[in-house]
Amino acid sequence: MMRDSGALTLPYCPYLPRVDEPLRASALKEFGNDRGHLFYLRALECGQALWQQGFPAQSLLMMNRAFAADLEEHAPVLNDWPLPYKAVRWVMESRSKDQFIGNPRRHFQHLSTRMVEPRKELRSWRAWGCWALACLVFPSYPADEEQISKEGIVEPDSAEIKANLLRLGWAGEAEEWVSATLPFRG
Template sequence: MLNPHLPEASPDLGPYHTRQHRANGGCNFHRACLELSQSLWLQEKPAQAILQLNKASMIPEQAAPYPALVWFLAHRKNHLFIGNPVRHFQHLASRMSGDHSKLRSWRAWACFHLAEISLPRSVFPRDQQQIDQEQLQIPVFRDIEKKLPSCDSSTLSVAKALAKNSAVTRP
């Protein structure tokens, strides 16, 4: 099933699809990451599909693909490895480095909250050990939204609505 929030893509794409655009970044790299994400989903590799969404979020002038993430989480198949997206985004947000690290960290925190809304806490918990050991302060969603660029506003609004509609009860 195609993710309606991503461009259509061939189901047999591999890493070469993004490599050719990585050096230049920009919209071609962003689109290639989204296409590869779709392809990896079709290949039943949801964890890798989510990682491609992370890469697409590296481009500051392009909106982060929040709705695609929420759709993946809502349509995950239990027998396929997805990892723990809540923990993944917690670690990503709190350990970000490199180009545009502040923006990428805020985007990862947004994904963290979207994952928390979308997934059951009993199966996808936060990394409490990291929170305790590092005295990690997890920002609230409204503070995160203030730090994101305007290009993220519409995609984040759509994603929040999708997440609330597909939200699970978090015990």
Template sequence: MDWRDLEAARGRSLSDYFAACLGYGQLLWTSGLAARALLAVDRGLLCPISADDLARLGMPLPYASVAWLVAHTPPAVFIGNPRVHYQHLADRVRGAAAERKRWRAWACWRLVRIVRPEFPSDPSHRVTEPLDHEIDIGLREHGISGEAECWARVRGEIPESIQNARTCPP
């Protein structure tokens, strides 16, 4: 599987594309390519899939996948700085469904802040970072049915062992 398979799936249906993005992310992860895996999962997260399509697939939006990938990337494997990635994505997204994409990016940004608090923000990028309740409101207003609840559940289920396993640099 490679990027050409994603393009082929996109031509079939959003459900196929969504599932292909997550499958490709898993393949990249098992190949030791954490940063690329995260980008593949992002492609699925940002596609305009409906709650009905997710129900037919039996899959939730990949908030748990994002948190897991970031939390479990070994120190020697490159993942970049997902906090900055989502901060920039949230502030710079344009085009169709920009608000939905913006709030999904902020939701992922918050998950990264929980599982890997040592990642610094981009000090040269001036942006107001939202609070959890603002992200919740954004997902309720611009996301799909049940999305805010899905994100809150993932956020609430992140084990304390992950939250406390990392320390901020001095």
């Protein structure tokens, strides 16, 4: 079912800030190289707007941008809007079958193995965390076996992802990710 690209027709994602108007990725241009708390919040808002416009794949891309924000560990915005692990899972689970999502498992595999600075290692483990969520939601979606074979990639298990988020992530980040791996309460 195609949606009017200018209308917020779908119910809002409870793990992203509500928006009153359609937004696109271009709404992030105003921040230039600033990747601080306003960038983070706007990336989440873009994710919400794109979700509500019927574009779950683009919504996930905006959450990728939010994960790349340059925030202090205890930035006040995180009190209201923690890192969007739950939003990533919610969007993947809530999209209708006729909405393009691509292959999130493959997307997050590529993102985690091709990460660049700044904060390359942490951001890579965040992407692996999202990859694990994609594997939960889409267990039949294939990995990029060619990349795994050629590059010798070893897909991490949940314990390794959690350990690295504990080691590199912010206070409570590993727990936030673990909570996103659990079934949502109705």
